[in-house]
Amino acid sequence: MREPENMTQVVLATLNAKYIHTSLALRCLKAYSGHEFDIDIAEYTIKDPAMNIVADLFARNPDVVGFSCYIWNIEETITVIDMLRKIKPSLRIVLGGPEVSYDTEFWMQRLPQVDFIVVGEGEETFHHMLTELRDTQKFHMVFGLAYRKRRPDGTVEVVVNPPRPKLDLATLPSPHRFAEDVPRLASRVVYFETSRGCPFSCQFCLSSIEVGVRYFDMERTKSDITYLIDSGAKLIKFVDRTFNIKRDYALEIFHFLIENHRGCVFQFEITADIMRPEVLDYLAEHAPPGIFRFEIGVQSTNDPTNEEVQRRQNFAKLTRTVTKVKESGKIDQHLDLIAGLPLENYDTFRKTFNDVFELRPEELQLGFLKMLRGTGMRRDADKHGYIYMDRAPYEILGNDILPFSDIVRIKRVEDVLEKYWNAHRMDHALLYLVEKAFPSAFDFFQQFGDFWESRGWQKIGHQLEDLFSRLWAFLSEVHTVRAAEAGLGWEPDLALGLMKLDYFLGHNYKPRKVWWDFTMDKQAWNGWMQRLAERPDEVSDVFAALGLSEKELHKHAVIERLPFDLKGYLKNGVLSRESETLLIVVYGGGRDEGASAKPFMLKLTPVDAGLPS
Numbered sequence: 001m002r003e004p005e006n007m008t009q010v011v012l013a014t015l016n017a018k019y020i021h022t023s024l025a026l027r028c029l030k031a032y033s034g035h036e037f038d039i040d041i042a043e044y045t046i047k048d049p050a051m052n053i054v055a056d057l058f059a060r061n062p063d064v065v066g067f068s069c070y071i072w073n074i075e076e077t078i079t080v081i082d083m084l085r086k087i088k089p090s091l092r093i094v095l096g097g098p099e100v101s102y103d104t105e106f107w108m109q110r111l112p113q114v115d116f117i118v119v120g121e122g123e124e125t126f127h128h129m130l131t132e133l134r135d136t137q138k139f140h141m142v143f144g145l146a147y148r149k150r151r152p153d154g155t156v157e158v159v160v161n162p163p164r165p166k167l168d169l170a171t172l173p174s175p176h177r178f179a180e181d182v183p184r185l186a187s188r189v190v191y192f193e194t195s196r197g198c199p200f201s202c203q204f205c206l207s208s209i210e211v212g213v214r215y216f217d218m219e220r221t222k223s224d225i226t227y228l229i230d231s232g233a234k235l236i237k238f239v240d241r242t243f244n245i246k247r248d249y250a251l252e253i254f255h256f257l258i259e260n261h262r263g264c265v266f267q268f269e270i271t272a273d274i275m276r277p278e279v280l281d282y283l284a285e286h287a288p289p290g291i292f293r294f295e296i297g298v299q300s301t302n303d304p305t306n307e308e309v310q311r312r313q314n315f316a317k318l319t320r321t322v323t324k325v326k327e328s329g330k331i332d333q334h335l336d337l338i339a340g341l342p343l344e345n346y347d348t349f350r351k352t353f354n355d356v357f358e359l360r361p362e363e364l365q366l367g368f369l370k371m372l373r374g375t376g377m378r379r380d381a382d383k384h385g386y387i388y389m390d391r392a393p394y395e396i397l398g399n400d401i402l403p404f405s406d407i408v409r410i411k412r413v414e415d416v417l418e419k420y421w422n423a424h425r426m427d428h429a430l431l432y433l434v435e436k437a438f439p440s441a442f443d444f445f446q447q448f449g450d451f452w453e454s455r456g457w458q459k460i461g462h463q464l465e466d467l468f469s470r471l472w473a474f475l476s477e478v479h480t481v482r483a484a485e486a487g488l489g490w491e492p493d494l495a496l497g498l499m500k501l502d503y504f505l506g507h508n509y510k511p512r513k514v515w516w517d518f519t520m521d522k523q524a525w526n527g528w529m530q531r532l533a534e535r536p537d538e539v540s541d542v543f544a545a546l547g548l549s550e551k552e553l554h555k556h557a558v559i560e561r562l563p564f565d566l567k568g569y570l571k572n573g574v575l576s577r578e579s580e581t582l583l584i585v586v587y588g589g590g591r592d593e594g595a596s597a598k599p600f601m602l603k604l605t606p607v608d609a610g611l612p613s
Contacts, residue, residue, distance in 0.1 A: 010130065011060050013042040014068035014097075015053070015076050024191040024239065025068045025097065025122065027175035032123040037130050041178075046076045054083045062091065064133065066118075066126065069097040071370065071392040078111065085113035092133065096122045098206055099392065102374030104146045108158040117146040119160070121167050121196075169196065169216050176224045186232040191239050194221050194253065198241035200271075201310045202299075203376030204338065204369060207241045208310075215249065222256055228264075235265045243268040247276045254279070258286050267293040273317035280321060284328035292331045296322065299338045301355040308342045309377065315355070322359045335361040339410050340369035342377075342384045345401040349410065350442045357434070357441040363422045366414040368407065369396045412449030413442065415458065421445075425467055426502035429495060432575070437479065437490035447482075448474050468503050469515040472496065494575050497562040504558055504585040505597050511558070520561065529553050532584065532602075539584065543600045546586065557586045566601045580604040 010033075012026040023043055030039045040060060044053045057065060057080075065084065067077050081093055096118035100107045104117050116139075118125045125144035132139055139147040144164035148156050176192070195215045198207035228236060244250040257266055272294075283292070300306055301315050325331050335356055339349050357364060371378040371386065371394040381388070385400030398404040421430060430444075438444040451474045452458060462470070480492055500516065520528075533550035536543050548556070559582060566581040568574060582602040 008038060009060070009062045010037050010039045010064045010066070011042050011057060011062040012039060012066045012068070013044070013053075013057065015044050015046045015048070015073040015080075017046060017072050019045055020188050022181075022188050022191060023068055024175060024193065027178065027181075028123055028172070029066070029096075029126050030178070031173040031175040033127040033130060036127070037134075041180075046073050050076070050079045050083060053080050054087070057084060058087060064092040064094060064130070066094040066096060069095050069099040071099055071372065071394065074099045074392045081111065081113055092116070094118060094126070094129070096126065099373065102206075102372075104160050105158055108146055108148070108160075115148065119144045119146060120163060123172060124167060125164050166214065169214050172216075174220065174224050176228055182231045185228065186234050188235075190228055190233045190236045192225070192228075192236050193239050194243070194249075195240045199245055200242065200312065203309045203311075203380075204299075204341065204372070206372055206374060208376070209374055213242075213245060215246075218249070218252065221253070225257070226260060229260065229262055233264055235267070237267040238269070241269060242271045244270045244275055244279065247279060251279055251282065254283060254287070254292075257291070258288065261288065261291045263291075265291055265293065267295060269295045269297070272296045272298075272321040273314040275321045280324050280328075283330065284324065287328075287330045289330050290332075293334065294325065294331055295334045295336065296361075297336045298352075298356050299336060300341050300344055300349075301352045302341075302344050302348045305341045305344045305348070319359060322361065326360065332362040334363040334365060335359065336365045336367065338367050338369050340396045340399065340402055340407065342399070343401070346406040346409070349402075350440070350446075353413070353442040354440045360431075362424075364417060365422075366410070366417055368411075370394045371396065409446065409450070412453055413445040416445050416449045416452055419462075419467060420471070425464065425506055426471075426499055429471075429498040429502050432495055432498050433475075433490070437475075437488055437495065439488075447479070451478055464506060465503070465511075465513065465515040468499055472499065472516070493563050497564060500560050501562065501566070501583060501599070504560070504583070505599060507587065508596055510556060510587040518560075520559075525559065528559055528582065529557075532557075532559075539600050539602050543584070543586075548586070553586075556588060557584055559584050561604070565603065567603060 012029055014023045014026055016023060023041070026041050026043070030041060033039060040062075042057060042060065044056075067081070069077055077095075084091055084093065092115050093113060094116040095107065095111075095114055100117050101119045104119055107117060108114065116129060118129065121144070125142060128142045129139070129145055132142060139145060139149075140159065140161065143161055146158065146160040149159050150156050176190075193216070195213050197210045197213040198205075199213055201208045225236065296318070298313075298315075298318065299311065306313050322333060322335070325333055337352060337356060344352065353366070369377070371381055371388045373394075377386075378394070385398075386396055387398050388394050388396045396407070398407060420426065434441040434444050438447070448471065452470065455470075455473075457470060475492060475495060496516070500514075503514070504511070529550050532539065532543075533548065533553055536546070536548070562581045562583050563577060564581065565576045565579045566583060568576055580603075582604055584600040584602065586598045586600065
């Protein structure tokens, strides 16, 4: 135990997962105590070299450093702490955050270089701790604090004080009014809370531990949001565990954001099966496209699994909500799954995946169960034979019905799901493949993921064209035979045509090369370019209005023949071979380099089978 000393400079630090992220926790602590103590905020990322972080903290010459700890940064934070303790033995080191708020005595024993741990909500506890550091050193008076006490015989014991009662949110100052944050608001994610707590009891989630939901004052919430928008914020992510638990509260905030968004985007975690129809109707009618994003935790559609983890979910109602939101075309939806929950084996997870993919979310996040400290799942891990990582992120390695070999296979699904579906690099082709070429969406991602790994592609990088060529290698080399054997009625040239469409639309600039064998000979290509320049009205009035010369077409456009009626497909989703299409994609509208690709199409007649007439 280090001897007391005068404490003047405090630095609150954390290692964010990415540079664009910001720490709400640190700002809450500074807002509560900054009027009385000299507090700086120092944010880094888990990718920053530890030496760089330590050097920066050392240069700030703090007396106290507090670190906000999560499963994604705890091990990197420990490396920094080890170095800090060696170069500045007098430094007071404090930890807080969800990762150290449970099994607190374990952390104090594992990390002797740490002086204090703030448990749970930190504003009052951290302030009280700083006051005792400055004044009387009576740490036994600080509820919610773990500390080291030196006995008369010289030994040191760890003391974990009783927890602090829940805070009155009305007493907390705003964490969003720091002038030093303003220059970076437009380039960072702003995290925002309108409530604390969760009404549900899902045993894999830390939020289940705190019973009840508390709300911040509505007028303060509106005032803070207005300030952030006025100051240039572009993305505000609400961290409320169930934003829509109170219909009137959610509806009032939705209305306020619609009236005042000014281009800012807002992301919410919602529980879809309790979303009221009148709220959905209001959003469908009034929400501007693109300003709201919904994150929906489905996790599993297996009823025994949900019952086992005390998760209440009505998938039929969830489906209605997701479908109605999607049909409105106003709000992107991010749906989450967790592989490895109890009573869910490989086959039932396949069904869960397919149930959710059938909803066609804009993003489908496939994660793996983590045995978080403090959760019921970790406490009862032996019941289902779980084995898991000893260190964060505590991800499972298997259980009694989902062995490690199955987890590895599902991880291949996750890999190609991220690269292809969630990245939206070839939506037209993927929808055709999962609907026509494979027994299910899961089977497509699994078989492709297995093929990807068999080729060793997980060990090397990729360019955009590589993603297309590798998918086509899988389809042409492996799947064509499998599909024929299984009696699947897919047509490879249709898939190839859709992949070409997606490839051209995925560029802002005219691509320098294509990944397929371009079979149109030069004479035919020149003939089409001449015809398009001379008779642009055959394509459309919009295309004709571009007024592109043949030279400009050569410079700014690409063309390709597709073996189906593209216009009909885009209109009704049906691929018809009754006619072919000449696809014309113009980049930059023909003149503004860098503008997005604009697709046009010319329906080809049988006469067009030869050279253009």
